Structure formats: C-alpha cells, structure tokens
Amino acid sequence: MMSQLNNRYEFIMIFDVENGNPNGDPDAGNMPRVDAETGYGIVTDVCLKRKIRNYIDEIYEGEAGKNILIKTDKSLNRKFKEAYEACGLKTAKIDADKKPDPDEAEKAQEYLLANYYDVRTFGAVMNTGGNRAGTVKGPVQVNFARSIDKVFPQEITITRQAITKEKDMASKETEMGKKTFIPYGLYRAEGYVSALLARKTNFSEEDLELLWESIANMFELDHSAARGKLCMRKLIVFKHETMLGNAPSHVLFDKVVIEKKEDVEVPRKFADYSIIIDDMPEGVELIEKL
Numbered sequence: 001m002m003s004q005l006n007n008r009y010e011f012i013m014i015f016d017v018e019n020g021n022p023n024g025d026p027d028a029g030n031m032p033r034v035d036a037e038t039g040y041g042i043v044t045d046v047c048l049k050r051k052i053r054n055y056i057d058e059i060y061e062g063e064a065g066k067n068i069l070i071k072t073d074k075s076l077n078r079k080f081k082e083a084y085e086a087c088g089l090k091t092a093k094i095d096a097d098k099k100p101d102p103d104e105a106e107k108a109q110e111y112l113l114a115n116y117y118d119v120r121t122f123g124a125v126m127n128t129g130g131n132r133a134g135t136v137k138g139p140v141q142v143n144f145a146r147s148i149d150k151v152f153p154q155e156i157t158i159t160r161q162a163i164t165k166e167k168d169m170a171s172k173e174t175e176m177g178k179k180t181f182i183p184y185g186l187y188r189a190e191g192y193v194s195a196l197l198a199r200k201t202n203f204s205e206e207d208l209e210l211l212w213e214s215i216a217n218m219f220e221l222d223h224s225a226a227r228g229k230l231c232m233r234k235l236i237v238f239k240h241e242t243m244l245g246n247a248p249s250h251v252l253f254d255k256v257v258i259e260k261k262e263d264v265e266v267p268r269k270f271a272d273y274s275i276i277i278d279d280m281p282e283g284v285e286l287i288e289k290l
Contacts, residue, residue, distance in 0.1 A: 002202065002204035002205070002206055002207070003204050003205035003206060004198075004199065004204065004205070005139070005193075005195045005198040005199070005203060005204060005205055005207075005208060006195060006243060007195055007239055007240050007241065007242070007243065008193065008194060008195050008240040008242065008243060008244065008245040009192070009193035009195075009208070009237060009238060009239055009240065010190065010191065010192055010193070010237075010238040010249045010252050010253065011190070011191045011192075011193070011215075011235065011236060011237045011238065012188060012189070012190050012191075012234070012235075012236040012253065012256055013048070013145070013188070013189045013190075013191070013215060013232065013234070013235055014186070014187070014188050014232075014233045014234035014235075014236070014258065014275070015145070015186075015187050015189075015219065015230065015231060015232045015233055016184065016185060016186045016187065016230075016231055016233055016270050017182065017184070017185050017187070017227070017228055017229065017230045017231075018183070018184050018228055018229035018230075018268075018269070019181050019182075019183060019184075019228040019229065020181050020182070020226065020227045020228015020229060020230055021180050021181050021182070021226050021227060021228070022041070022043050022047075022182075022185070022187065022227065022230055023042070023043040023044060023047045024180065024226075029155075029178075029180070030180055031153050031155065031180045032151065032153045032180060032181070032182050032185075034151060034153060035146070038150070039150035039151070039152075040146050040147045040149070040150055040151065041146065041147035041150075041151035041182065041185045041187060042144055042145065042146060042147075043144065043145035043187055043189065044144055045141075045142045045143060045144055045189075048142050048145065048189060048218075049118075049122055049142060051218040051219065051222055052118075052121075052211070052214045052215060052218055053068045053070060053071065053118050054218070054221065054222065055213075055214040055217055055218045055221055056068060056117050056118070056210065056214055057071060058221050059221075060117075060210075064115075065114060065115060065117065066117045066210075067115050067116045067117065068116065068117065068118050069112065069116040069118055069119050069124055070118055070124070075094070076126070076128060076129070077094045077095055077128055077129030077130070077131070078094055079112075080108065080112075080126055080128070080129055080131040080132065080133050081094050081129070081130070081131040083108040083111045083112050083115075083131070083133060084104070084108050084131040086111055087104075087107045087108055087111050089104045089107060089108065089131075090104075091130070091131055092129075092130030092131055093130045094129055094130060094131070095129050095130065096129065096130030097130070098129075098130040098131075098132070099132075100127075100131075100132035100133075100134070105132055105133050105134045106134070108126075108131065108132075108133040109126065109133040109134050109136065112124070112126065112133055112136075113136065113201055113202055114202070117207065117210070119136055119138070119201070120138070120201045120202060120203045120207060121138055121139070121140045121201075121203060121207060121211065122138040122140055122141075123135075123136040123137045123138030123139075123201070124136050124138075136200075136201060137197060137200075138197065138201060138203075139193055139194040139195070139196075139197035139198040139200075139201060139203045140191065140192070140193050140194075140203070140211060141191060141192045141194075142189060142190075142191040142192075143189055143190045143191065144189065145187040145188060145189035146187065146188060146189075147185045147186060147187050147188075148186045148187070148188060148258050148260070148273065149185075149186070149260060149267060151182045151184075151185040152182060152183065153180060153181070153182050154180070154181060154182065154183070155178055155179070155180045156178070156179050156181075157176055157177070157178060157179075158176070158177045158178070158179050159174040159175070159176060159177070160174060160175045160176075160177055161173070161174050162175070163175060179226070181226075181228060183268065184267060184268045184269065186233075186258070186267065186270065186273055188258060190249075190253050192249060193208065193211075195243040196243055196244070212235065212237070212289050215232065215235055215289075216232055216235055216289060216290055217232075218232065219231060219232055231270075232290060233270050233290065234275065234288070234290050235288070235289035235290040236256060236277070236286065236287075236288055236289070237286070237287040237288075237289055238252045238280070238284050238285070238286060238287075239284065239285045239286075239287055240283060240284055241283040241284070241285075242283070246281065246282065246283030246284050247281040247283070247284050251281065252280075252281075252284060255277060255278040255279075255280065255286075256275065256276075256277050256278075257275070257276045257277075257278075258273055258274070258275050258276075259273065259274050259276065260272060260273055260274075261273065261274055
C-alpha cells in the first residue's frame, strides 16, 4: 500500500547550460527564451515538466501506476475512452461533444489517477470528447525558471556536407544552416508540493521520491547537440513538519541566494557562483538532494 503524504514541501532546482539552448521559442526562430525587458533567460514550466514526464516514461515504461498521459502515443480523447472501457462504463464517440454523467466521470477519473503518474502529480484537464473525466488539480506545481544573470543568445551559421535534394548534387558541395545557443547560463526554478492536494489525487510518498529522482536525472536522458551541456546542479528541498506548512513559501525561497563571485566578470561555469543558504525557520527542514 502506498504511503500517504503528510508534509508540505517546496523545492528549488538549480541547473545550468553551456553552449546550448535550454528552451527554444518557436515564435522567435527557436532562439533561447529571454525576458525582453531584462535580458534574463527563461525556461517554461511546461518544458521542465516535459522532461520529468520523459524520464518517468523512459525508465518506468509499462510499470503499474507510472504511465504518462501527456505524450504523443494516442489522442487524449482515446485515452479517456479507454478509461471508460476499463471501468466497464458505456462509451460514446471519441470526439463527441457530450456532457458527462458525474458518477461515470468520477469513476474514470479514479482510474486515470491510479494509472497515470503525471495526472496524480501535475493534474490534468480531462473534460474533452465524449468520455469526459473532469479536471484534477495536481499537488506539484512548478514555476518558470529564470537565469541568475542576463544571457546573450547567439545564432551562428553552420555548414553540412550532405545535400538534401538530388537536383542540387552537381552544383553544391555543402549546405548552410543555423544554430542558436547561449554560451553560459545558470537558471533557478521553484516548485511546490501540497500535501492537501496529494490526498485528493493519491500522490504518495513513493510518488514524491520518484519526483526527486526524475528531477535529479531529467537532463541525463535528454542530451542533444542543440541543448549543449545541460546539467542539474542542485535540488534543494524544504520539508515542513505539517500538512499546512510552517512558513510561507516565499520566505523559504528567499533563504537561498545565488550570487556571482566578486572576481568573476563574465560567468562561464557553475563554480563562478556562490550559493548562500540562511537558517531555516522552526518546523522546516532543509534537505539537499543534490
């Protein structure tokens, strides 16, 4: 039997990228995302949760309770219909616009929570198609990551010694392309784990440990030439003694300060920064997972 979550948590993820693109913006030619007003780099919550999902799916594929709902294998509406079928409920056309029966939707939702890790963790909107399963608010929420200092996206031209079209073979020896990256950036993202919401989705202590595992390793299965050297450097967890919590989240986040070292003008590595952690308030334990 899974252990019930009895403590509130917050956490900080600190990661960096060297000569890579941590999160491209399709509206800007896939350039690294940047706050237009400040020049600080951004990595979206969607990007971070995608990497967590990918890790779970890659390492635990097929294991009970560790399926991933949000991925490209099937449409969501088909997965909702399969939940109805698994529960022995009468199904409608996959993409029908049908108001659900509350009792049936609840049974399907329970099935989806039990079988899909990301639904228990992040929640999901499952109110589409003819076999609807309601909406779930997940206990784990993640903010955008932001770089500690300004980043400077670059675009360079590259050549490829392979020609795409047969008709160009006689006239070309190489083809040109573009590569976008930042030389270096250290990023910080913050997140929350609600024990109260965990009770509603059956997010357990075992699920929580799997979350820490996936955060610590999510970049290790995601290496590519485009992303460069992308590393999770620190995972700092705040554990409250109670379900409701013993201190406001912003107070805890402010306890961790990341500063560029005095003798560093242009940071190019993790060692160019110092991480300063203040004392914790009563009832909160600091745990460094990395």
